[in-house]
Amino acid sequence: MLFDTHVNLHAEAFADDLTDVIRRAREAGVERMISICDKLDSFSRIREIVEADERMWCSVGVHPHYAKDYGSLTVDAILERAAWERVCGIGETGLDQHYGYSDLAAQIECFETHVAAAQQTGLPLIVHTREADTETGDVLERGYGAAPFPILMHCYTSGETLARRAIDLDAYFSVSGILSFKTAESVREVISIVPRDRILLETDCPYLAPVPMRGRRNEPAYLVHVCTALAQLWDVDEAEVARITTENALRLFKRVS
Ligand SMILES: [Zn+2]
Numbered sequence: 001m002l003f004d005t006h007v008n009l010h011a012e013a014f015a016d017d018l019t020d021v022i023r024r025a026r027e028a029g030v031e032r033m034i035s036i037c038d039k040l041d042s043f044s045r046i047r048e049i050v051e052a053d054e055r056m057w058c059s060v061g062v063h064p065h066y067a068k069d070y071g072s073l074t075v076d077a078i079l080e081r082a083a084w085e086r087v088c089g090i091g092e093t094g095l096d097q098h099y100g101y102s103d104l105a106a107q108i109e110c111f112e113t114h115v116a117a118a119q120q121t122g123l124p125l126i127v128h129t130r131e132a133d134t135e136t137g138d139v140l141e142r143g144y145g146a147a148p149f150p151i152l153m154h155c156y157t158s159g160e161t162l163a164r165r166a167i168d169l170d171a172y173f174s175v176s177g178i179l180s181f182k183t184a185e186s187v188r189e190v191i192s193i194v195p196r197d198r199i200l201l202e203t204d205c206p207y208l209a210p211v212p213m214r215g216r217r218n219e220p221a222y223l224v225h226v227c228t229a230l231a232q233l234w235d236v237d238e239a240e241v242a243r244i245t246t247e248n249a250l251r252l253f254k255r256v257s
Helices: 019-028 040-051 066-070 073-081 103-120 135-145 160-168 185-192 220-234 238-252
Strands: 002-007 032-035 056-060 085-097 123-128 151-155 170-176 200-202
Touching: 002 220, 002 238, 019 032, 019 220, 032 040, 040 056, 040 073, 040 200, 056 073, 066 085, 066 103, 073 085, 073 103, 085 103, 085 135, 103 123, 103 135, 103 238, 123 135, 135 160, 151 160, 160 185, 170 185, 170 220, 185 220, 200 220, 200 238, 220 238
Parallel strands: 002 032, 032 056, 056 085, 085 123, 123 151, 151 170, 170 200
Antiparallel strands: none
16 A cells, blocks of 8 residues: 655646546555645645545645745644644645745744644644755754654755754655656665655655656656655665555554544
């Protein structure tokens, strides 16, 4: 059994054939999925998708890209939605200076609101970080020092220093199709230092289709190729990767059964 810990099924790219996409995922052995929330305005649509499928869970949060639109975001607004038992994580949240859609101060404030929600619920914080290694490490350490909470560094492509800081906070890391890209040698090197009992798989679909599907719309069925990329990195077979990463995901996402 495979567990896709990061799918964006409410994306426009799936508007026409979501049922087929989910069927193909199941045929490929992807039996659990977490539908990720990018902004509170998307939550009711995500909830609809999750309610229609008993092997689907979701998160609640605001992506750093949208931090500027949620300047008045409160912890309560997140907690209210996280009360639903199929919400298994807080986010995705974090810092992104690559696109810089929202200024850094707004992103940090939004990120810290999510940290507080993770502290209060005990649900894992799903962290997106890009070109903000130092600031991301600082927010996580500050929050964790005040009251520990579970952390997932999703689609991790950042540096080794931040990876080590996060490992010290007992964080989990998820790998995506990027792991299969020829040019991603530095990502493979960093992922190699993460303990194997801390690694999960994700597609981040419809983005980041793995080799040999690169350039196409990504979908959860392609998680098998992410699994293959990790099997090559670890030099074990795919079944072993599926077993370890699914076990890890179920340990982290306690509301998923
Ligand atoms: Zn992300």
